[in-house]
Amino acid sequence: xxxxxxxxxxxxxxxxxxxxxxxxxxxxxxxxxxxxxxxxxxxxxxxxxxxxxxxxxxxxxxxxxxxxxxxxxxxxxxxxxxxxxxxxxxxxxxxxxxxxxxxxxxxxxxxxxxxxxxxxxxxxxxxxxxxxxxxxxxxxxxxxxxxxxxxxxxxxxxxxxxxxxxxxxxxxxxxxxxxxxxxxxxxxxxxxxxxxxxxxxxxxxxxxxxxxxxxxxxxxxxxxxxxxxxxxxxxxxxxxxxxxxxxxxxxxxxx
Amino acid sequence: xxxxxxxxxxxxxxxxxxxxxxxxxxxxxxxxxxxxxxxxxxxxxxxxxxxxxxxxxxxxxxxxxxxxxxxxxxxxxxxxxxxxxxxxxxxxxxxxxxxxxxxxxxxxxxxxxxxxxxxxxxxxxxxxxxxxxxxxxxxxxxxxxxxxxxxxxxxxxxxxxxxxxxxxxxxxxxxxxxxxxxxxxxxxxxxxxxxxxxxxxxxxxxxxxxxxxxxxxxxxxxxx
Numbered sequence: 397x398x399x400x401x402x403x404x405x406x407x408x409x410x411x412x413x414x415x416x417x418x419x420x421x422x423x424x425x426x427x428x429x430x431x432x433x434x435x436x437x438x439x440x441x442x443x444x445x446x447x448x449x450x451x452x453x454x455x456x457x458x459x460x461x462x463x464x465x466x467x468x469x470x471x472x473x474x475x476x477x478x479x480x481x482x483x484x485x486x487x488x489x490x491x492x493x494x495x496x497x498x499x500x501x502x503x504x505x506x507x508x509x510x511x512x513x514x515x516x517x518x519x520x521x522x523x524x525x526x527x528x529x530x531x532x533x534x535x536x537x538x539x540x541x542x543x544x545x546x547x548x549x550x551x552x553x554x555x556x557x558x559x560x561x562x563x564x565x566x567x568x569x570x571x572x573x574x575x576x577x578x579x580x581x582x583x584x585x586x587x588x589x590x591x592x593x594x595x596x597x598x599x600x601x602x603x604x605x606x607x608x609x610x611x612x613x614x615x616x617x618x619x620x621x622x623x624x625x626x627x628x629x630x631x632x633x634x635x636x637x638x639x640x641x642x643x644x645x646x647x648x649x650x651x
Numbered sequence: 652x653x654x655x656x657x658x659x660x661x662x663x664x665x666x667x668x669x670x671x672x673x674x675x676x677x678x679x680x681x682x683x684x685x686x687x688x689x690x691x692x693x694x695x696x697x698x699x700x701x702x703x704x705x706x707x708x709x710x711x712x713x714x715x716x717x718x719x720x721x722x723x724x725x726x727x728x729x730x731x732x733x734x735x736x737x738x739x740x741x742x743x744x745x746x747x748x749x750x751x752x753x754x755x756x757x758x759x760x761x762x763x764x765x766x767x768x769x770x771x772x773x774x775x776x777x778x779x780x781x782x783x784x785x786x787x788x789x790x791x792x793x794x795x796x797x798x799x800x801x802x803x804x805x806x807x808x809x810x811x812x813x814x815x816x817x818x819x820x821x822x823x824x825x826x827x828x829x830x831x832x833x834x835x836x837x838x839x840x841x842x843x844x845x846x847x848x849x850x851x852x853x854x855x856x857x858x859x860x861x862x863x864x865x866x867x868x869x870x871x872x873x874x875x
Binding site: 536 | 751
């Protein structure tokens with residue numbers, strides 16, 4: 397057998413000169429039309445498409461820095477989780493009655509499992525020689541249906557999620573330095589506020605009280621009347637103390 | 652000079668056939684967008700690989716700063732994002748690449764499906780392709796936890812509960828992934844890191860090799 401550069405190749409190197417593999421498809425040169433050498437002609441064109449793609453990719457990356465929420469806090473029981481967008485259809489599926497609670501296994505395992513197995517076994521369920529999509533309506537129809545179902549579920553999940561609330565609940569809270577011996581902080585420690593708003597105003601069940609952008613009067617009003625999930629009438633101390641505390645909170649700014 | 656080096660190696664290792672197998676083949680007209688613009692649908696597979704390569708490279712750079720431990724994971728990502736030169740860009744590429752790879756892979760799957768390219772003799776390559784799809788989803792799921800921020804922790808909690816609802820072996824899968832039957836914490840983070848950085852990429856590279864070898868063996872499917 398010849399070694400090195402003296403070796404003879406016939407057409408494609410994977411085909412031996414004498415016994416052509418019975419199961420290989422036709423050699424490319426047997427296709428009608430203009431074939432092109434992969435190396436280097438075609439690869440150069442691919443390189444150009446890759447470069448254009450990379451430019452778009454970099455523009456997206458620069459225009460939208462990747463998100464980072466605040467550090468994980470396992471004690472926060474109010475956080476509403478949401479997966480990355482490509483899992484949203486499964487997330488949505490698990491919200492339906494027939495696929496959650498006692499039937500959770502249907503939505504979590506059986507439906508996705510069946511879909512995945514069906515996809516994997518397509519070559520053995522669609523065994524005809526026909527390749528054109530319109531000539532094999534069943535596989536084409538099933539694929540379009542599954543695509544529409546995934547699209548619909550993702551859509552439903554996106555429109556039903558409160559993205560504003562999601563942004564607030566995950567936002568990184570800047571720690572504000574404050575004087576722990578101040579009168580305002582002493583009042584805060586003695587009140588029920590600290591239970592929900594945290595010992596350094598970082599939030600918890602309630603929102604953070606730093607950088608609120610509110611005036612003392614607005615803060616007093618919320619303390620009396622409540623807002624959102626905060627019930628009215630939570631302030632139980634005197635009006636004078638509340639005034640001091642509200643002014644203290646007003647001053648809790650990073651800059 | 653280069654030729655001499657090539658000859659020297661070739662004389663000993665007979666690399667010409669390897670080179671021919673990798674690069675020396677013809678690209679037929681029906682998959683070449685230069686001849687038919689609609690053939691751009693045949694680019695999706697290559698672009699998936701392109702993004703995968705970017706994911707591997709950017710991921711390698713991310714591990715230079717990332718610390719897989721619950722005290723420091725978030726801080727290391729925050730530092731990488733805000734203080735390291737080009738850290739935001741590298742993390743951004745990894746973040747957006749994760750979505751792009753799913754999109755490109757999905758388009759590639761649809762192209763193969765609607766052109767009926769999975770039919771005999773390419774059944775095995777389709778199966779390997781679907782397995783790559785599964786591995787990519789696994790990479791997306793495990794990578795989501797690593798920044799150790801709020802959405803990471805709570806999405807992973809949900810994901811682990813889903814894994815735990817598998818009949819009969821759910822509890823074992825949960826313990827394997829989370830490291831504990833109840834706590835989702837330090838063990839979970841190191842395990843997800845190991846799965847994301849070592850186990851799944853190893854599986855992915857093996858499957859990709861099989862995918863490409865089979866394409867070279869069988870050639871791309873003919874025109875419709």
